[in-house]
Amino acid sequence: MSNRSWATINLESLRHNLAVAQQSCPSSELLPVVKANGYGHGLERVARAIWDSNIRVRGLAVASIEEATCLRNLNSDQPIVLLPGFINQEELEECSRLKIEPVVHSLFQIALLEAREQPCQFHFLWLKISTGMNRLGFHEEYSERAFRVLSKLRSLENSELILMSHLAWGDMAGDDARNFTSNQQQRFAAVIDMLGHKGKCSLAASTGILEHPDTHFNIVRPGVMLYGSSPFDYISSEELGLRPVMTLRSRLIAINDLKVGDAVGYGATYTCEKDMRVGVVSIGYGDGYPRSASTGTPVILEGRNQLYRTALIGRVSMDMITIDLTEIESAAVEDSVILWGDSLPAEEVAAHAGTIAYELFCQVTKRVNFVVLE
Structure with a gap:
């Protein structure tokens, strides 16, 4: 498996979503x-x-x-x-x-x-x-x-x-x-x-x-x-009974302790308002993660025993993003990070990036390893 980033494709979820379509219009052909x-x-x-x-x-x-x-x-x-x-x-x-x-x-x-x-x-x-x-x-x-x-x-x-x-x-x-x-x-x-x-x-x-x-x-x-994505801006995929088929993940490759006033990333677009613990994740727009994703875009850190919801800070680079780990003391290098999919709907991420889930899915690049679950 790639040490950088990977997308898990769950085909059982695809078949589940096909069944949702069938149940929604039983008199129509699909x-x-x-x-x-x-x-x-x-x-x-x-x-x-x-x-x-x-x-x-x-x-x-x-x-x-x-x-x-x-x-x-x-x-x-x-x-x-x-x-x-x-x-x-x-x-x-x-x-x-x-x-x-x-x-x-x-x-x-x-x-x-x-x-x-x-x-x-x-x-x-x-x-x-x-x-x-x-x-x-x-x-x-x-x-x-x-x-x-x-x-x-x-x-x-x-x-x-x-x-x-x-x-x-x-x-x-x-x-x-x-x-x-x-x-x-x-x-x-x-x-x-x-x-x-x-x-x-x-x-x-x-x-x-x-x-x-x-x-x-x-x-x-x-x-x-x-x-597995909702086509609407007012109903979530979960409310529609849909399951995500693609889950995009990457890993923490560094953790930095920063001081109040320190800037993060290109253009110094984010400045620490307090002492912070900042994680570096090995994914960027070279992998298809949207460069337009802004500070506050949600991510999920997969800890040893639980999931932690946190957020992007600073500008998306070609190969890396930075995330706030201040409240996650147990975070460690090599922990995996969910960018969208399981526990984090793609349409929610897309909204923070000023786009739609369709575009997120379609712009994942060949640099990302695909893992298929039957």
């Missing part, structure tokens, strides 16, 4: 999202854990042709959805060859489909409707044309067209956010009715699954909740 290297947890290990679970999933969703190809090489049969779809003829051919289900969201994609001499042999095509996110998807006035063209392009007798959209403001509390989400759901339902679509539909990701049951429809797309 399409777990494993993009961005399984949200930084490892694409292959996450995919295998989901496939090997006793929970039936409709497939897996990714955001790049490279990740889709990796999954297809792992499993020749499981459905794979490419969320951004294809952007050129080469990617279209790869989707067709590898039996990857593309999302169609723009007219240029329809033109690429129409330009093929032979129709693509897709069993499933996804048509994305923009209902308020205004990122990818056809606006309502163009959706009828797209729906009509894609319906004609389906060459296989049993092929299916699935409608989808994405919530933009489902993670926030307050009337404005809830009204916006309700409006998106209503706009999506109106498009379904206008098109006379009788097939499957998908709107909810983690926020919709956990808080907005009207958005569930036929297929839901659990993302960050799979990895």
Whole structure:
């Protein structure tokens, strides 16, 4: 094991969180999202854990042709959805060859489909409707044309067209956010009715699954909740019954006794207001710990017989952080320190760093050793 820092990946927790998604919307199929290297947890290990679970999933969703190809090489049969779809003829051919289900969201994609001499042999095509996110998807006035063209392009007798959209403001509390989400759901339902679509539909990701049951429809797309983090700023992962999958740890490599008035770290951004005991932890932004984490960001020292909650002081360096050990007399070099995960939700750390748990997970670097618990 690395003496610097390591991330423990608990696949049983992943399967538990998948079960939470299933229990939250028992009438919907699950399409777990494993993009961005399984949200930084490892694409292959996450995919295998989901496939090997006793929970039936409709497939897996990714955001790049490279990740889709990796999954297809792992499993020749499981459905794979490419969320951004294809952007050129080469990617279209790869989707067709590898039996990857593309999302169609723009007219240029329809033109690429129409330009093929032979129709693509897709069993499933996804048509994305923009209902308020205004990122990818056809606006309502163009959706009828797209729906009509894609319906004609389906060459296989049993092929299916699935409608989808994405919530933009489902993670926030307050009337404005809830009204916006309700409006998106209503706009999506109106498009379904206008098109006379009788097939499957998908709107909810983690926020919709956990808080907005009207958005569930036929297929839901659990993302960050799979990895044990709350997508909300007003409900904790513990309250949602989620378990952390990644626990990031490091070690104490030095302990310094400082005097009142001593400064700590680059830029002397922290000055001791009293005599202090300061620990140096072997992790920094070179490992993916956020440089934006401010004084007061919580950490957990794993003592010999108990856990001690303390905090970061001073600026995050490339290889090290400093923490307050003044009240922890038993702290010793080589003690492990939890940066997020067990006993310390990633979203809490993220809030102190001015970011979100998604980013924390995704920016853990190769310098960190990964340890997998089945």
